[in-house]
Every structure is written in C-alpha cells, then in structure tokens.
Amino acid sequence: MKLLLQLAAAGLVTWHAAGALAAVSADEAKQLGTTLTEFGAQKAGSADGAIPAYTGGLTTPPADYVPNSGKWPDPYKDEKPLLAVNPGNMGQYADQLTPGVQALLKRFPDFRLDVYPTHRSVYYPKWVIDNTLKNATSAHLAGKIEGDGVEGAFGGIPFPMPKNGYEVVWNALLNYRRTEFSAINMGGNLVDSSGGRTALPVLNVTEYRPYYDQKYTRDTFKGSYDRAWIQILTPPTLAGQTVLVDYPVNYSVADQSTWAYFPAQRRTRMAPDYEYDTPASSYGGVLFWDEGNMFQGRMDRFDFKLIGVKEMIVPYNNYRLSQLPVDDVLGPKHIKPDVVRWERHRVWVVEATLKPDARHAYEKRTLYVDEDGWTFVEADGYGHDGKLWRVGLNYHFPLYDGGGVYAFTYGFYDLEKGNYFLTWMTGQNGAPLLRVADHLSKPNLFTPAGMAGTGLR
Known part of the structure; x- marks a missing residue:
C-alpha cells in the first residue's frame, strides 16, 4: 500500500539480514524525538488526519x-462511533482490516x-524514555x-x-507494563459453536517485570524479564493450583x-x-502456552519476518470491556459489538513462518504490534493446510495513572471449531x-517455596 512504500522510502521501515546484531548508529538515533517519538513511533499524524500526531x-x-x-474508568465514555464496519461495507475498508478481522466479518452476519x-493515549515516564534512548544505540539481539x-x-x-521481526517481537515482550501488576478475581469464558457458555477458571494473578524494576541498572539486570x-480460585476441583513462570531475557x-x-x-x-x-x-485446551497475550515465549521454531508498518483498524482504549458483567459482553457467536472499541492506528506487522525442521501446531x-504501546x-x-485457523484479539488500554499499558484481556476465535x-x-x-505498582510488593511470592506457602488446601 502507498503508506508502506512512503515509510520505506523515509527509512521508517527497514530490513535486516539474518545474523546482523548491530544497534542503530548515533546518527540514526537522532530521529528519536524529532520525526519519531522517543520510543520509536511516527510522531506525525496520518495524511488524512484520522490518526493524530x-x-x-x-x-x-x-x-x-x-x-x-483497582478500577479504571473509561476516559472516553461519552464518545460515539465515527463509523461502523460490517459485512456489507467491509470492502471499502479492506486495506485497513487484517485477514483475521475480515474472516470474522465474512463468517458472522452481525x-x-x-x-x-x-x-494516542499511551505515555511513558521520563526514566523509561531515557532508558529507551540509551537502548537505541546499545541493545542488540x-x-x-x-x-x-x-x-x-x-x-x-x-x-x-527495529530492523527485523525479532526486534519488533522483543519490543512487544519488553513493552512498558509497569513493574508489578496484580489482578484479583480474573475470569474467562468459552463459548461453543451452539452458543453454550463454559466458565473458565477464575484466577488471582501477579506479574512482576524485573526488566522495569528500578532497583536494577543496565549492568546489574539479568535473568528473567x-x-x-x-493461582486458580475456581472451579473447586482445581482451587489452589498455582503456576510460577519465569521468562528469560536470553x-x-x-x-x-x-x-x-x-x-x-x-x-x-x-x-x-x-x-x-x-x-x-486449565483453559480446556483452547489456548496454547505461547499464546498468552497473543504471543509469549521462545522464538526458535519460527522465522520472524518484518513486513512493515500499516494503518489498521484495531481494538484500542478498551477500558470498559474487562470490567463489564459477563452477560453484557458475550454473544452466542462472538463478543457483542457494542462493547468493543476500535480505532485506526499504525501497527508493525510481523509474519512468523515455521522452520522446516521445527514442530508446532501452527504453520x-x-x-x-501497536506503534505507541508496543503491544x-x-x-x-x-x-498446516494453509488456512486461517485462529484469530486472536487483545482488548488493551493505556494506564493514565503512571503510564504503561494494560494488555491482559484477550480472546481467540477458532474458525475450525466455531467457538471463541x-x-x-x-x-x-x-x-x-x-x-x-512501581515496585515488587511480595518478593517471596516468586520462589517455588513461596508459591507453595500461598497454596490453598
């Protein structure tokens, strides 16, 4: 598309030969804070003004x-939609719709x-911006x-x-989501092809991101990012089961x-x-372990190719969705359209293809990945038949108190089974x-012994 060609000509979409590990030069980094934001998004708005500066x-x-x-009121609750994209008019917006979203529009008449x-509501504290500017010339794969x-x-x-798909994905894995996040009474539901609803386990969750813990420095940080x-609260047969996962930075x-x-x-x-x-x-097999938050884990089984930057209509600023009653959200075939907010944003597109000698359910x-929140x-x-199988959508929202992004309410549509x-x-x-929070409140929680100590019996 024309935008992608313009970006490539401007040097905003770059390509990377396998094996090259160099960070950007000091001269390249001068774009940060000028034509680009300090965190790498295009500072200017779109040509038609739909995306603001x-x-x-x-x-x-x-x-x-x-x-x-623990409650995050919607700052845009009084706004009304500018337009509605439906199966009848989707052709007018095809260049702004992902193949996954187009498949959902074609499958469901409503x-x-x-x-x-x-x-563009994502913001970063100064210390994160300062570190990002340093990372630009020092970070490497x-x-x-x-x-x-x-x-x-x-x-x-x-x-x-970023100069390749791996760097874009690492940006998303290391995006700014604050030092500690906790969720109490987090639920979920599976809706089958007939519209029947099954409650997924209700969880208590705490996530700690050492990569954003200011007690460390660039020289002392290592290990898990x-x-x-x-911990599962319900159903009773699973209550108390607890999982602790460490994701390494290397x-x-x-x-x-x-x-x-x-x-x-x-x-x-x-x-x-x-x-x-x-x-x-615990999710009834409807989610792979590396599909948490859309993707999480090692990238060794796929080749990650950077396609470029595109203007797309994506879920954005969904403050309401995760805090609404279940009956207001779930429809018999898909999430009710009234509760999802979509906006036009620029996103990085990465295509991951399974390596010839690797095994995975996906080919x-x-x-x-959103350009502002790197989400x-x-x-x-x-x-492996080449057909689109699952469509995952993340209903994230930026945090207006302290910065960062909440990116944990998400779901997948299974086009083969007809469930979501x-x-x-x-x-x-x-x-x-x-x-x-901007600090770790319970350090002992993140040890195997500490995990056992919090287990329900």
Missing part, C-alpha cells in the same frame, strides 16, 4: 478515577466494528539462535528503531522455567512442558481489581 499521551485521569482502587476517534535474547537493554523499549504467578543462557503447585499433593514440581503449543489445561502466524493487538494463526473464548475479564464474584 503524538502529543505525549493521556496523563490526566478521569474525574471518577480513584487511585489504587459482526461489526464500531470505529471511534483515534487517541543475542544468543545461539536468532531472536533468542537481548543484551544491552534495560528499563525501556529495547529497539525503538517477566515472572508470572497464577533463552540461550537460561530456558523458560515453570513450576506448578498441586494442593492435593502439597508438592511443587517443575513443569517443563508448559511452553510452545502445549494446550493450557504460520501473523502478529500485529500485541492481534495474532492470526494458520494451520475471552479471558482476563469479570470473574464470577464481580468485576476484577486491576492494580499496578
């Missing part, structure tokens, strides 16, 4: 926000995208296999001017580590199979509480 993001909470309440005014790890980066976007503690140095605690046995065990396309058993997956907004998975699920939403005991 970046002016710093949303830093003033709405009047009804209560700090540390599927609709309510497109609202675009708000590392490891025995391309994409295995990152070195020379800390506390900011590692590759604000992300640690997730997940898989060539240390592999992903997973521990599982089973209250009936009162034992903590290593769980090495909790990765790649292993189905997440190809296409990842879409996965969509993931399309293709089976949505997770990290309102649990059975009411709306979830979503809290963030």
Whole structure:
C-alpha cells in the first residue's frame, strides 16, 4: 500500500539480514524525538488526519478515577462511533482490516466494528524514555539462535528503531507494563459453536517485570524479564493450583522455567512442558502456552519476518470491556459489538513462518504490534493446510495513572471449531481489581517455596 512504500522510502521501515546484531548508529538515533517519538513511533499524524500526531499521551485521569482502587474508568465514555464496519461495507475498508478481522466479518452476519476517534493515549515516564534512548544505540539481539535474547537493554523499549521481526517481537515482550501488576478475581469464558457458555477458571494473578524494576541498572539486570504467578480460585476441583513462570531475557543462557503447585499433593514440581503449543489445561485446551497475550515465549521454531508498518483498524482504549458483567459482553457467536472499541492506528506487522525442521501446531502466524504501546493487538494463526485457523484479539488500554499499558484481556476465535473464548475479564464474584505498582510488593511470592506457602488446601 502507498503508506508502506512512503515509510520505506523515509527509512521508517527497514530490513535486516539474518545474523546482523548491530544497534542503530548515533546518527540514526537522532530521529528519536524529532520525526519519531522517543520510543520509536511516527510522531506525525496520518495524511488524512484520522490518526493524530503524538502529543505525549493521556496523563490526566478521569474525574471518577480513584487511585489504587483497582478500577479504571473509561476516559472516553461519552464518545460515539465515527463509523461502523460490517459485512456489507467491509470492502471499502479492506486495506485497513487484517485477514483475521475480515474472516470474522465474512463468517458472522452481525459482526461489526464500531470505529471511534483515534487517541494516542499511551505515555511513558521520563526514566523509561531515557532508558529507551540509551537502548537505541546499545541493545542488540543475542544468543545461539536468532531472536533468542537481548543484551544491552534495560528499563525501556529495547529497539525503538527495529530492523527485523525479532526486534519488533522483543519490543512487544519488553513493552512498558509497569513493574508489578496484580489482578484479583480474573475470569474467562468459552463459548461453543451452539452458543453454550463454559466458565473458565477464575484466577488471582501477579506479574512482576524485573526488566522495569528500578532497583536494577543496565549492568546489574539479568535473568528473567517477566515472572508470572497464577493461582486458580475456581472451579473447586482445581482451587489452589498455582503456576510460577519465569521468562528469560536470553533463552540461550537460561530456558523458560515453570513450576506448578498441586494442593492435593502439597508438592511443587517443575513443569517443563508448559511452553510452545502445549494446550493450557486449565483453559480446556483452547489456548496454547505461547499464546498468552497473543504471543509469549521462545522464538526458535519460527522465522520472524518484518513486513512493515500499516494503518489498521484495531481494538484500542478498551477500558470498559474487562470490567463489564459477563452477560453484557458475550454473544452466542462472538463478543457483542457494542462493547468493543476500535480505532485506526499504525501497527508493525510481523509474519512468523515455521522452520522446516521445527514442530508446532501452527504453520504460520501473523502478529500485529501497536506503534505507541508496543503491544500485541492481534495474532492470526494458520494451520498446516494453509488456512486461517485462529484469530486472536487483545482488548488493551493505556494506564493514565503512571503510564504503561494494560494488555491482559484477550480472546481467540477458532474458525475450525466455531467457538471463541475471552479471558482476563469479570470473574464470577464481580468485576476484577486491576492494580499496578512501581515496585515488587511480595518478593517471596516468586520462589517455588513461596508459591507453595500461598497454596490453598
């Protein structure tokens, strides 16, 4: 498309030969803060004005926000859609719709995208911006296999001017989501092809991101960039089961580590199979372990190719969705269109193709990453027959109190089975509480022994 060609000519879409590890030069980095934002997005708006220029993001909470309440009121609740994309008019917007979204529009006669005014509401604290600028000239890919790890980066976007698909994906994995995130009473539901609804496990979750812990420095940070503690509350047969996952910043140095605690046995065990396309058993097999938040894990089984930057209509600023009652959200075939906010944004597009000697349930997956939040907004998975199999959508929203992005309410549509699920939403005991902090509040929680100590019996 014309935009992509213009970006390539301007040097904003670059290409990378396999094996090259150099960071950008000091001269290249001068674009950051001028034509580009300090975190690597295009500062200017789109040619038609639909995407505005970046002016710093949303830093003033709405009047009804209560700090540390766990509730995030919608700052755009009074806005109305500018247009609606439906199966009848989707051809007019085809160049702004992913293949996955087009497939949903074709499959469901009442599927609709309510497109609202675009708000570039993501913002970053100064210390994250400062680290990002340093990362631009020091960060590089590392490891025995391309994409295995990152070195020379800390506390900011590692590759604000990415040169290949691996760097874009690492930007999304290391995007700014605050030091600690906790969710209480996080639920989910699977809706089958007949419209029947099955409640997925209700969870308590704490995520710790050492990569953004200011007690470390660029020289002292190492090991895991992300640690997730997940405990099942319901159903009763699974209550108390707890998983602790460590995601390393360099898989060539240390592999992903997973521990599982089973209250009936009162034992903590290593769980090495909790990765790649292993189905997440607590989700009834509808989610692969590497599909959390669209993609999470090692990249060694796929070749990640950078396609470029495109203007796309994607879910954005979805403050309401995760906190609404379940009945207001779930329809018999798909999420109710009234509750999803779509906007036009620029996204990085990465195509991952399975390596000839590798095994995975997907033969190809296409990842879409927002240019401002460096957040996965969509993931399309293709089976070995070449057909689109699953369409994943992330209903994220930026945090106006302290910066960063909430990117945990997501779901996948299975086009083969005709079902869909949505997770990290309102649990059975009411709306979830979503809290963030800039420090780790319970260090002992993130050890196998500490995990066992919190287990229900």
